[in-house]
Amino acid sequence: MSAAALRASVILTRPQGKNESLARRLAAAGVPALLLPALQIDPITHDAGAFPLPADYDLIVFVSGHAAQRYFSELSARGAMQEWPGRTLAATVGVSSARQLYDMARIPRTHILHPGAGGEQDSESLWCLLAPRLPTMQRALIVRGGKGREWLGKKLEEAGLQVQRLAVYARRPVQWTPQQAGQFARALSAEHPCVCLLTSTESVNAVHANVVRLGLSDAWSRSRFVVIHERVASRLQSILKASGKVEAPVVKICQPSDDALFQTITLMASLSESS
Known part of the structure; x- marks a missing residue:
């Protein structure tokens, strides 16, 4: 060097x-x-009765590794971290954010979807993977920060899915x-x-x-x-x-x-x- x-x-x-x-x-x-x-990342907590559970969705998209970490931490705190439901797909926009999912032993690897390391790591690339599967899906959850891109959520809604957004952290300058x-x-x-x-x-x-x-x-x-x-x-x-x-x-x-x-x-x- x-x-x-x-x-x-x-x-x-x-x-x-x-x-x-x-x-x-x-x-x-x-x-x-x-x-x-x-940026500083601050957690957002939710009422126990209002927290969405994996079994209620066909698809859960985690926009970042931190989003996945926060979601599973809240599940564990509520004693709701059970076996991952067989029909629920867990997705991320890239390989790095998917590591949190692979570390969760309760999620079968076949239920985790994300773009490969050789291509773009973004919502557009994830959409290409999701699109063929959408006809069998009805409800999706997007786990994210307090603010973020709406592109993927809108695309899922246009495809006929009911989409819920869950903010688990807030970013501030x-x-x-x-x-x-x-x-x-x-x-x-x-x-x-x-x-x-x-x-x-x-x-x-x-x-x-x-x-x-x-x-x-x-x-x-x-x-x-x-x-x-x-x-x-x-x-x-x-x-x-x-x-x-x-x-x-x-x-x-x-x-x-x-x-x-x-x-x-x-x-x-x-x-x-x-x-």
């Missing part, structure tokens, strides 16, 4: 608890990482402390460009709010960016363009797994200034 990579800084903005393992791998590779969560702001400013002012990881449009908005508040828009726009979907890249590019950045930002889209993120981030950190 080049000397540039050894001095490059990485900014990881996933929520607290999601960055630490990746940061350790990067540090071992000689790439220091600054952990600056853009984090305003970085003075200490975090100082670390961020020093990373941006270093000789070599920072590599900034952004994993949702909400995190792009939250990081940008901190950047504007701190007066660091110009320095941030010179960073290199790693994102996990074209929608995230599009939102980032829109914000940077609106802020006056003329040249196209350096943006790399990769899969959301830690392995893929590690490889992409280390590659971006090792690129020469002229790359």
Whole structure:
């Protein structure tokens, strides 16, 4: 790895608890990482009698691994974590979020559906897998955060399913402390460009709010960016363009797994200034 990579800084903005393992791998590779969560995730609890159970649905879609974790935690707390119903399909938008389902021994692997690791990890890809099965389904549950895309839910409704949305967590922007702001400013002012990881449009908005508040828009726009979907890249590019950045930002889209993120981030950190 080049000397540039050894001095490059990485900014990881996933929520607290999601960055630490990746940061350790990067540090071992000689790439220091600054952990600056853009969003805080707060649980949403529900009345016991109103909590939806797996047996009431033909399909349960978990929009993230955290959504699955929160749902099963609430089931266990209510003593309702029984054998998974034979007719209920559990689905996620990608491989990473499916890991929570595979770890649940009560869910047969044949009942878990998600796009493969080689393709896009999103609602559109999941829809392609679900569409042939929909004629046998009547009711679907989407387990999600307080806000999110409505695309898949609307598609299921258009196909004739009754769709219920269950919010099990809320995401809110984090305003970085003075200490975090100082670390961020020093990373941006270093000789070599920072590599900034952004994993949702909400995190792009939250990081940008901190950047504007701190007066660091110009320095941030010179960073290199790693994102996990074209929608995230599009939102980032829109914000940077609106802020006056003329040249196209350096943006790399990769899969959301830690392995893929590690490889992409280390590659971006090792690129020469002229790359």
